[in-house]
Amino acid sequence: MASGYLLLVADLIGVAVFAASGASAGVAKRLDLFGVAFVGFAAALGGGILRDLTIGAVPPLAFADWRYATTAVLASVAVFWLHPRLNRVRRAVLLLDAAGLGLFTATGTLKALHAGVPAVGACLLGMLTAIGGGLTRDLLTGEIPVVLQRDFYAIVALGGAILITVLDRLGVTGLVPLVTAAGLMTGVRLLALYRRWSAPVAVP
Numbered sequence: 001m002a003s004g005y006l007l008l009v010a011d012l013i014g015v016a017v018f019a020a021s022g023a024s025a026g027v028a029k030r031l032d033l034f035g036v037a038f039v040g041f042a043a044a045l046g047g048g049i050l051r052d053l054t055i056g057a058v059p060p061l062a063f064a065d066w067r068y069a070t071t072a073v074l075a076s077v078a079v080f081w082l083h084p085r086l087n088r089v090r091r092a093v094l095l096l097d098a099a100g101l102g103l104f105t106a107t108g109t110l111k112a113l114h115a116g117v118p119a120v121g122a123c124l125l126g127m128l129t130a131i132g133g134g135l136t137r138d139l140l141t142g143e144i145p146v147v148l149q150r151d152f153y154a155i156v157a158l159g160g161a162i163l164i165t166v167l168d169r170l171g172v173t174g175l176v177p178l179v180t181a182a183g184l185m186t187g188v189r190l191l192a193l194y195r196r197w198s199a200p201v202a203v204p
Contacts, residue, residue, distance in 0.1 A: 008067075011107065014100030015068055016075040019044035021097060022137040023079035029141045033080055039140050040076025041069065047132025051108050051125050055115040094193060102185035104130040105157045106178050109164040119165050126161030127154060152192035155199060160185035 022043025026036035045062040052060035062068045108129025112122035131147050131154050138145040147154045160181060167177050191197075 046136035102182035
């Protein structure tokens with residue numbers, strides 16, 4: 001019960017951080033309050049909705065559990081009103097974003113595996129759970145998705161999803177390996193930010 005509660009809290013923290021990311025993009029595009037809240041909601045929950053629809057888990061968790069949608073909307077509205085002050089906590093937001101990436105990848109992959117999705121498909125769904133919201137955010141604000149251009153983000157998610165799948169196939173289950181894998185993804189993401197790593201880009 002305690003571990004489930006801790007995972008829920010961590011999950012909602014990830015939702016809030018991704019919602020703040022989406023809302024910030026909406027503010028930068030000078031959207032109104034509804035637009036900012038909508039983009040924040042899509043950024044926070046878009047990947048999970050896509051995963052749930054793919055595996056037939058309907059209604060998706062984002063709609064079945066009111067806490068997810070409420071957290072996303074409240075975080076987005078907070079960004080709308082407080083965005084001038086957010087630059088002061090940018091490092092904290094980046095840290096939480098990296099943690100959300102690790103957690104969403106891990107939980108998304110496991111949910112797909114437990115739904116009977118084959119290993120390769122589960123890895124892809126785990127990655128999409130983590131990056132789907134960012135893709136939706138960028139498309140809604142008229143940008144080429146960052147994860148397809150320069151950010152070392154999707155690669156971390158895919159690698160983490162593969163690790164989770166291998167551990168699951170080896171019978172290594174439970175909270176400790178889940179948290180360990182999520183923590184490893186978080187660390188690699190932060191190292192990539194610090195080192196300014198990026199995927200190769202084709203030279204014209």
